[in-house]
Amino acid sequence: xxxxxxxxxGRVLVIGGCGFxxxxxxxxxxxxxxxxxxxxxxxxQRNRRPASDGVEYVEADITxxxxxxxxxxxxxxxxxxxxxxPPAQGAxxxxxxxxxKVNVEGTRTVVAACHKNDVKxxxxxxxxxxxxxxxxxxxxxxxxxxxxxxxLQSEYYSETKAHAEQLVLEANRAQNSDLLTxxxxxxGIFGEGDMQLVYHAIGVLRGGNDKVQVGLNTNMFxxxxxxxxxxxxxxxxxALLVTHASKTQPLDHEKVDGxxxxxxxxxxxxxxxxxxxxxxxxxxxxxxxxxxxxxRDVGLILGYLSECFAGLLRRQPTLTRQRIIxxxxxxxxxxxxxxxxxxxxxxxxxxxxxxxxxxxxxxxxKSVKS
Amino acid sequence: xxxxxxxxxxxFHPNQLRAIIQWKxxxxxxxQRDPSKEAPTLQSCFKFLNMTSRSFSAVIQELNHEMxxxxxxxxxxxxxxxxxxxDMTISASVKEPMLRDFYKIIKKDGWTFxxxxxxxxDRELLVHFDDIITEMKKLKENYFTIIEDxxxxxxxxxxxYAINAEFQSGVVTVAEYEEYCHYVAGLVGEGLTRLxxxxxxxxxxxLQRMELTESMGQFLQKVNIIRDVHEDFEDSRRFWPKDIxxxxxxxxxxxxxxxxxxxxxxxxxxxxxxxxxxxxxxLFYMAGIKEQSVFNFVAIxxxxxxxxxxxxxxxxxxxxxxxxITKGDACxxxxxxxxxxxxxxxxxxxxxxRIAQKNDPRDPHYLEISMALGKIEQFIExxxxxxxxxxxxxxxxxxxxxxxxxxxWESLMLVMAVLFFLLLxxxxxxxxxxxxxxxxxxxxxxxxxxxEEAAKITAKITHGEx
Numbered sequence: 001x002x003x004x005x006x007x008x009x010g011r012v013l014v015i016g017g018c019g020f021x022x023x024x025x026x027x028x029x030x031x032x033x034x035x036x037x038x039x040x041x042x043x044x045q046r047n048r049r050p051a052s053d054g055v056e057y058v059e060a061d062i063t064x065x066x067x068x069x070x071x072x073x074x075x076x077x078x079x080x081x082x083x084x085x086p087p088a089q090g091a092x093x094x095x096x097x098x099x100x101k102v103n104v105e106g107t108r109t110v111v112a113a114c115h116k117n118d119v120k121x122x123x124x125x126x127x128x129x130x131x132x133x134x135x136x137x138x139x140x141x142x143x144x145x146x147x148x149x150x151x152l153q154s155e156y157y158s159e160t161k162a163h164a165e166q167l168v169l170e171a172n173r174a175q176n177s178d179l180l181t182x183x184x185x186x187x188g189i190f191g192e193g194d195m196q197l198v199y200h201a202i203g204v205l206r207g208g209n210d211k212v213q214v215g216l217n218t219n220m221f222x223x224x225x226x227x228x229x230x231x232x233x234x235x236x237x238x239a240l241l242v243t244h245a246s247k248t249q250p251l252d253h254e255k256v257d258g259x260x261x262x263x264x265x266x267x268x269x270x271x272x273x274x275x276x277x278x279x280x281x282x283x284x285x286x287x288x289x290x291x292x293x294x295x296r297d298v299g300l301i302l303g304y305l306s307e308c309f310a311g312l313l314r315r316q317p318t319l320t321r322q323r324i325i326x327x328x329x330x331x332x333x334x335x336x337x338x339x340x341x342x343x344x345x346x347x348x349x350x351x352x353x354x355x356x357x358x359x360x361x362x363x364x365x366k367s368v369k370s
Numbered sequence: 371x372x373x374x375x376x377x378x379x380x381x382f383h384p385n386q387l388r389a390i391i392q393w394k395x396x397x398x399x400x401x402q403r404d405p406s407k408e409a410p411t412l413q414s415c416f417k418f419l420n421m422t423s424r425s426f427s428a429v430i431q432e433l434n435h436e437m438x439x440x441x442x443x444x445x446x447x448x449x450x451x452x453x454x455x456x457d458m459t460i461s462a463s464v465k466e467p468m469l470r471d472f473y474k475i476i477k478k479d480g481w482t483f484x485x486x487x488x489x490x491x492d493r494e495l496l497v498h499f500d501d502i503i504t505e506m507k508k509l510k511e512n513y514f515t516i517i518e519d520x521x522x523x524x525x526x527x528x529x530x531y532a533i534n535a536e537f538q539s540g541v542v543t544v545a546e547y548e549e550y551c552h553y554v555a556g557l558v559g560e561g562l563t564r565l566x567x568x569x570x571x572x573x574x575x576x577l578q579r580m581e582l583t584e585s586m587g588q589f590l591q592k593v594n595i596i597r598d599v600h601e602d603f604e605d606s607r608r609f610w611p612k613d614i615x616x617x618x619x620x621x622x623x624x625x626x627x628x629x630x631x632x633x634x635x636x637x638x639x640x641x642x643x644x645x646x647x648x649x650x651x652x653l654f655y656m657a658g659i660k661e662q663s664v665f666n667f668v669a670i671x672x673x674x675x676x677x678x679x680x681x682x683x684x685x686x687x688x689x690x691x692x693x694x695i696t697k698g699d700a701c702x703x704x705x706x707x708x709x710x711x712x713x714x715x716x717x718x719x720x721x722x723x724r725i726a727q728k729n730d731p732r733d734p735h736y737l738e739i740s741m742a743l744g745k746i747e748q749f750i751e752x753x754x755x756x757x758x759x760x761x762x763x764x765x766x767x768x769x770x771x772x773x774x775x776x777x778x779w780e781s782l783m784l785v786m787a788v789l790f791f792l793l794l795x796x797x798x799x800x801x802x803x804x805x806x807x808x809x810x811x812x813x814x815x816x817x818x819x820x821x822e823e824a825a826k827i828t829a830k831i832t833h834g835e836x
Contacts, residue, residue, distance in 0.1 A: 139751055139757040140748055140751040140752065140755065141762075146762065146763055146767075150770075217726075217727075218723055220748070267741040268747075270743075273726070273729065273736070273740040276731040277736055277737035277740070280731045280732070280736060280737075285732065286732070287732050332744075334752070349741075350741055
C-alpha cells in the first residue's frame with residue numbers, strides 16, 4: 001500500500017513545546033503532518049526530540065517582547081500553536097502573579113509577535129474551565145455557555161485563561177492583519193508527562209485513601225487524553241490555513257477562525273470510575289465493597305477542617321472543599337462543534353489513554369526510587 | 371403451593387404487586403381488535419399468534435387497525451420460518467430449499483406442512499399455514515411486498531447457517547455474531563420500520579438511517595443471547611462468539627463450571643459491553659415513531675432489554691439457571707413504556723445508573739462499561755437536556771448584575787448596620803441613665819440658664835494679660 005500523504009502545515013512554531021501538552025503536539029506534528037517544526041520554551045532540556053528529527057529548539061521567555069520578536073522574525077512561522085501555561089494547580093499570591101504574567105501578558109506578546117510577522121494561524125490552548133464557576137454543574141455544556149469571568153470565577157487560573165482566550169479571539173482578522181485565530185478548550189487533560197490527574201490519583205492510592213468515595217458517584221466528568229488534545233489543535237491549525245488560503249469568508253456554521261472549541265475524549269464517565277480505573281491499572285485489586293461512601297456535606301465539613309488545620313500549620317491542605325466539590329460535581333461537555341467544524345474524533349480511547357498514562361507514571365515512580 | 375408462595379412473595383414485595391395491579395387496572399389499550407368483524411381465517415391467525423408468542427401477542431393486538439394485521443402476519447410468517455429452521459428432525463437437504471423458497475410459499479394457496487417432528491412446539495402453525503396464506507393475500511400490496519422481501523432475505527440467511535457445518539459448532543468472531551443477530555433480529559426490524567413508514571406511523575428519515583433499526587434488533591437479540599446462555603447450553607446451542615469467551619476459558623463448558631465463575635462473569639461483562647453500544651441508537655430510533663400504539667410496540671421490548679442487562683450484569687446466576695425480570699418489574703416497565711419517549715429515557719437512565727453501581731473495578735472492562743453507560747446518559751441529555759443554555763445565560767447575566775451592583779448594596783448595608791448599632795447603643799445608654807435616675811428635666815431646662823450663669827462668671831474674670 002502506498003503511504004498516505006500527510007497533510008501540509010508549513011512552518012509550525014510550538015510555544016511551550018517542551019511542556020506537557022506542547023511536547024505531545026510536537027510528537028504528533030512529526031508523526032502525522034508534513035511540516036517544519038520549531039519550539040520555544042523557557043528551558044528546552046526536558047521532553048526534547050532527538051536531533052535527527054530536525055526540530056529547532058529556542059529558549060525564550062514569552063513575557064519578554066523583544067526576544068520573542070527576534071525569534072519570530074528568524075523562524076517566520078506560518079502556524080503558531082501556543083500551549084505555554086503554568087500548571088493549573090497551586091494557589092497563593094505568587095502563583096496568581098505568574099498566572100497573570102504568563103497567561104495574559106505572555107499571550108498578549110505572542111499575539112503581537114504574530115501580527116508583526118505575518119503569521120497565518122494562531123491556535124491557543126484555552127481551558128474548558130473558563131465556562132465553569134467551579135460549583136455549578138455543567139451538563140453536556142457547549143460553546144454557547146457564558147464564559148465565567150471576574151468575581152464569578154473562583155479560580156484565578158481560569159480567569160487568566162479566559163482573559164487570554166479573549167485576547168486571542170479578538171485578534172482574529174483584526175485591523176490590518178490577516179492573522180486567523182482559534183482557541184481549544186480541553187477538559188481534564190491527562191497523559192504521559194502529566195503530573196496532575198493521574199499522578200495525584202496514584203498518590204491517593206499509595207496513601208491508602210482509596211477507601212473513601214465522596215458522593216453517590218452519579219456525577220459524570222469529562223477527561224481528555226493529551227494526544228487527542230494535540231490532535232484537535234492541529235486540525236484547527238489546518239482549518240485556519242485552509243480558510244486563510246480561500247478568498248471568501250466561511251459560512252457561520254463552518255467557521256473555525258475567531259471561534260472556541262470544547263474538546264474532550266467524548267466519553268464522560270462517572271468521576272470515581274475514572275479514579276478506580278487508574279487505581280486498577282496501578283495494581284489495585286479492590287472492588288467497591290470496601291469503599292466508604294461519604295456524603296458531600298460531610299466531605300465539605302472535613303475539607304473545611306482540613307483547610308483550617310493546614311492554615312494553622314501553614315501548610316498546603318491535602319483535602320480542600322474545592323476538591324470535594326470537584327469530585328461530586330457534574331462537568332461534561334458536548335463536543336459536537338469540534339466534531340463538525342474541525343472533523344475532530346479522538347485518536348485514542350479513554351481506556352487506552354488511562355492504560356498508557358498509568359504505565360508511564362509507574363515507570364517514573366520506579367526510576368525515582370532507583 | 372404456587373398460590374401460597376405468591377402470597378408470601380407479594381407480602382414482602384408490595385411494590386411488585388402494586389405494579390402488577392397498576393398495569394392490569396389502569397392500562398387502557400390505545401386500540402383493541404374486534405374479533406366479531408374478523409374472517410374465520412383471521413381469527414385463526416390470532417389464535418396461532420397467542421399460541422406461538424406470549425410476550426409479543428399482547429402488544430401486537432393493541433396496535434392500530436392499519437398495522438395490526440400486517441404485523442401479526444409478518445410475525446407468523448417469520449415464526450413459520452423459525453419452526454422449520456429450529457426442527458432438528460428435518461434433514462438439511464429438505465430444510466435448505468424450504469427456507470430459501472419460503473417467500474414463494476407464502477403465495478401458494480392451500481400450502482400446509484406436517485413434516486415437523488412431534489415435539490416441535492409450533493408444528494400446528496405450519497399444519498394450518500393455509501389460513502395465514504389466505505390472509506396474506508388480502509394484504510395491501512405494499513405491505514405484502516415488504517413481508518415477502520424480508521422473508522426471502524431471512525430464509526436465505528437461515529439456509530446458509532443450516533448448511534454451514536462450522537456454524538453448527540458455534541460462531542467464532544464478533545462480526546459473525548453480529549451477522550447472526552442481523553439475520554434473526556435486524557431483518558425483522560427492517561421489515562417493521564418499512565411497514566411503519568409505509569403506514570405513515572414513523573418518520574421516513576428512519577429509512578435513511580437503517581443503522582438505527584439495526585441497533586433496535588441487535589440490542590434485543592444480544593440481551594436475549596446473554597440471558598439465555600445456560601438454557602442454550604443445555605440445548606447444545608452456542609451463540610456467544612468464541613473470540614470473546616476464549617479470552618476467559620479454554621473450553622466452552624468451563625464457562626458453566628463453578629470453578630471458573632469469576633472468569634465467566636468477566637466474560638459476560640464483555641458480552642454486556644458489546645450489547646450496550648446499541649442503547650443510544652435505540653433511543654434515537656424511538657424518537658422517530660409518530661403514533662402511540664406503534665411507540666408502545668417498539669418501546670416495551672427495549673425497556674425490558676435494558677432492565678434485563680441490569681439483571682444479568684455481574685450476575686453469576688446466568689451460568690446455572692434461567693433468570694427473568696420479575697412480573698412486577700415487567701408490569702412497571704410496561705406502564706412506563708406506554709407513554710412517551712421522555713419517560714422511556716428516564717427508565718434507561720435509571721437502569722444505566724443501576725448497572726453503573728454494579729460495575730466492578732476488578733472487571734477487565736470496567737472503564738469501557740463506564741464509558742458505554744456515560745454515552746447513554748449523554749445521549750439522553752441531547753434528546754431531553756436537563757440544562758437549558760438560555761436559562762444558564764439568563765442566570766449568568768443576573769449574577770453578573772448582582773456582583774456589579776452588589777458592591778453598592780454591600781456598602782450601603784454596612785453603613786446601615788453601623789448606624790443601627792450606634793442608635794441601639796445610644797438608646798441603651800440613655801435608658802440606663804434614666805433608670806439610674808438621671809434628671810432630664812434639670813438638664814433640659816437648666817441648659818440655657820447654665821450658659822447664662824457661665825457667661826456671668828466669665829464676665830467676672832478680668833483679663834489682665836490680654
